[in-house]
Amino acid sequence: MTSETPVLWIVTLAAVALTAWRSRRYIAALAQAPGASRFDQPWRRLEGVAIAIGLHRKMLRKPLSGILHALIFVSFFVLFTVTIEAFGSRLFPGFSLAPIGGDSWIALLQDLFAVLMLAGLGLAVYQRYVLKPARFRGSSGSDAAIIYVLILLIVSSLLVEAGARIVGGADGSWRPVASLIADLLRALSVPARPTERIAYWIHIGAILAFLIYIPGSKHRHMFLAAPNIYFRNLEPVGTAPAVPPERETPGVASLAQFDWKQQLDLLSCTECGRCQAVCPAYASGLPLSPKMLITDMRDALANDASTPLVGGVIAEETLWACTTCRACIEACPVEIEHLPKIIDMRRHLVDEGRVSPMLQDALTNLTRLGNSMGKPSKMRARWTKELGFPVKDARSEPVDVLWFVGDYASYDPRVQDVTRKVAELFTAAGVDFGILFDAERNSGNDVRRAGEEGLFETLAQSNIDAIRACTFNRIVTTDPHSLNALKNDYRHFGGAFEVLHYTALLAELVAAGRLDIAPADGATVTYHDPCYLGRYNGGFDAPRDLIRAAGYTLHDMARCRENSFCCGAGGGRIWQSDDGVKERPSENRIREALGLGVGTFVVACPKDKVMYTAATDALGVASSLRILDVAELINLREAPSA
Ligand code: SF4
Ligand code: SF4
Numbered sequence: 001m002t003s004e005t006p007v008l009w010i011v012t013l014a015a016v017a018l019t020a021w022r023s024r025r026y027i028a029a030l031a032q033a034p035g036a037s038r039f040d041q042p043w044r045r046l047e048g049v050a051i052a053i054g055l056h057r058k059m060l061r062k063p064l065s066g067i068l069h070a071l072i073f074v075s076f077f078v079l080f081t082v083t084i085e086a087f088g089s090r091l092f093p094g095f096s097l098a099p100i101g102g103d104s105w106i107a108l109l110q111d112l113f114a115v116l117m118l119a120g121l122g123l124a125v126y127q128r129y130v131l132k133p134a135r136f137r138g139s140s141g142s143d144a145a146i147i148y149v150l151i152l153l154i155v156s157s158l159l160v161e162a163g164a165r166i167v168g169g170a171d172g173s174w175r176p177v178a179s180l181i182a183d184l185l186r187a188l189s190v191p192a193r194p195t196e197r198i199a200y201w202i203h204i205g206a207i208l209a210f211l212i213y214i215p216g217s218k219h220r221h222m223f224l225a226a227p228n229i230y231f232r233n234l235e236p237v238g239t240a241p242a243v244p245p246e247r248e249t250p251g252v253a254s255l256a257q258f259d260w261k262q263q264l265d266l267l268s269c270t271e272c273g274r275c276q277a278v279c280p281a282y283a284s285g286l287p288l289s290p291k292m293l294i295t296d297m298r299d300a301l302a303n304d305a306s307t308p309l310v311g312g313v314i315a316e317e318t319l320w321a322c323t324t325c326r327a328c329i330e331a332c333p334v335e336i337e338h339l340p341k342i343i344d345m346r347r348h349l350v351d352e353g354r355v356s357p358m359l360q361d362a363l364t365n366l367t368r369l370g371n372s373m374g375k376p377s378k379m380r381a382r383w384t385k386e387l388g389f390p391v392k393d394a395r396s397e398p399v400d401v402l403w404f405v406g407d408y409a410s411y412d413p414r415v416q417d418v419t420r421k422v423a424e425l426f427t428a429a430g431v432d433f434g435i436l437f438d439a440e441r442n443s444g445n446d447v448r449r450a451g452e453e454g455l456f457e458t459l460a461q462s463n464i465d466a467i468r469a470c471t472f473n474r475i476v477t478t479d480p481h482s483l484n485a486l487k488n489d490y491r492h493f494g495g496a497f498e499v500l501h502y503t504a505l506l507a508e509l510v511a512a513g514r515l516d517i518a519p520a521d522g523a524t525v526t527y528h529d530p531c532y533l534g535r536y537n538g539g540f541d542a543p544r545d546l547i548r549a550a551g552y553t554l555h556d557m558a559r560c561r562e563n564s565f566c567c568g569a570g571g572g573r574i575w576q577s578d579d580g581v582k583e584r585p586s587e588n589r590i591r592e593a594l595g596l597g598v599g600t601f602v603v604a605c606p607k608d609k610v611m612y613t614a615a616t617d618a619l620g621v622a623s624s625l626r627i628l629d630v631a632e633l634i635n636l637r638e639a640p641s642a
Helices: 004-022 024-032 042-054 063-091 105-131 141-167 176-187 192-216 218-230 260-268 274-278 290-303 316-320 327-331 338-351 357-369 382-386 407-411 416-428 445-449 453-468 480-493 502-511 541-549 570-575 585-594 606-619
Strands: 401-404 433-435 474-477 499-501 524-527 600-603 626-629
Touching: 004 024, 004 063, 004 192, 024 260, 024 290, 042 218, 063 105, 063 141, 063 192, 105 141, 105 176, 141 176, 141 192, 141 218, 192 218, 218 260, 260 290, 260 338, 274 290, 274 327, 290 338, 316 338, 327 338, 338 445, 357 453, 357 570, 382 416, 401 453, 407 416, 407 606, 416 502, 416 606, 445 453, 445 480, 445 570, 453 480, 474 480, 474 502, 480 499, 499 502, 502 541, 524 541, 570 606, 585 606, 600 606, 606 626
Parallel strands: 401 433, 401 474, 474 499, 524 600, 600 626
Antiparallel strands: none
């Protein structure tokens, strides 16, 4: 035992105790939080961790960030062997990694990865202080700076210590970088032994400071990212969070009501801002940053704030700004679930009657008439009257396909032509389909995500009863929002159906040769992935297949597929005012499309037809950019006259 051993024991135990003390609030909050069922499918969970962390799958979507993080991450593990040696050799005299290669291949790796760590650190500094990405706005700058300094101290001190050891006579043949430092120390006539001791204690001090600092910083994610990813939601992403039976009211009014996984989310945030960068509400100037939503709640959790959660820590306007597009969750590298928290807090607002007059009107219409437009049920199927053929009433005769038409496709005159075109295509392909006529109600998808759980259940039950009274094989929906509710929400209310989007059915019919398409001349178009079709339900390919089958060339926008940018209508936003909006998400999207120089913007959602037509009108570009539904692109060959 050296004279340093007792000193190191004392400072190490003191640092561990201080770290535990600084973590006490979080540990207590997690221990007291309501339960969550996140322990199933361990192999699938581990696989997700391996992909997210081992392969840096989401991190590498931003190449510079991904590469620098991978450099720091891998180097951290290799250099952890230095930490083991530094503490082990003094705390437990006789301990050494030499028997397993501590003086050979491990030494070489330590040397090389120290340089890679410094390279990663340099890139991180360059990114944060030179490139200054907007997504860091609102993140803690001091947190990052402190960690950069500590990493620099740790790595430089370990290299200097190794170099000083070589000057003192140690073998440097496996340490090329430390040997260079040794040459420098010799050239400067620096005494070996004191330099080694000073570097050692700087190294130890920086590591312990790092340890103590972590609980109060975003660098908690070093320990919490893996468990947070492991315990991620494995339910279909389109299923809204259920209201736990033990909860007395439908919503969440305090942080303590969030289950332990929701609270673990708050502690795991890296403040990377990827969610903020893709949020349509944030981009439009509304007071919602998904990053700050999480960090504000995290800070309240840490400080045991007496400020009320809903309307205090998180402003009501923040909650109503969300379009429920799910882009934030898709972007988050540590699988933080913003949306369930927003929906739960909205449920509290709705339960207390704290909703805007516009939203209240829509909810009242939905309660009275089953649609948000305030139209009588009898008018729901009026669009069929202009068809040249009758549409079957699925309530009174069996059909192969039950078509759940949806509110906008049924009632909105701007969309009814598209609805009729879909009906004509189904008929041309010989699809045996029928509709529910006035028995159909709004699917409740956005009602549920606006926080009106009771009304959602009423609408869902009404539709489920109507659907179950019919004889059919599959359901097809026009609206991706209806698709999502029928496919993912209804199964928890006794309605497990096979549901597909009309683009999937049309693509199936085209592939089967049941639609004789007269191809267009190859004109270039772009396509907007609706959130509830693409990101929520993986419906990326069918619309693209149809566009190509119709004879068009597809030029995707940069924000496409999983990274599509929301039109701004979802989650009940279409029933809210635009007050405070600097640029509507739909107009932002149209500008993106205009940048491609295409003349046609293709949609696959009735709400998108409405939103983007309004956006091109508002921007004065309706004559240069047509908004067409996928179905409108499909022209059939004339049948030869008999
Ligand atoms: S769901 Fe969409 S609108 Fe809501 S916070 Fe996330 S990114 Fe923003
Ligand atoms: S919530 Fe996720 S994406 Fe957003 S800042 Fe935190 S870690 Fe990054």
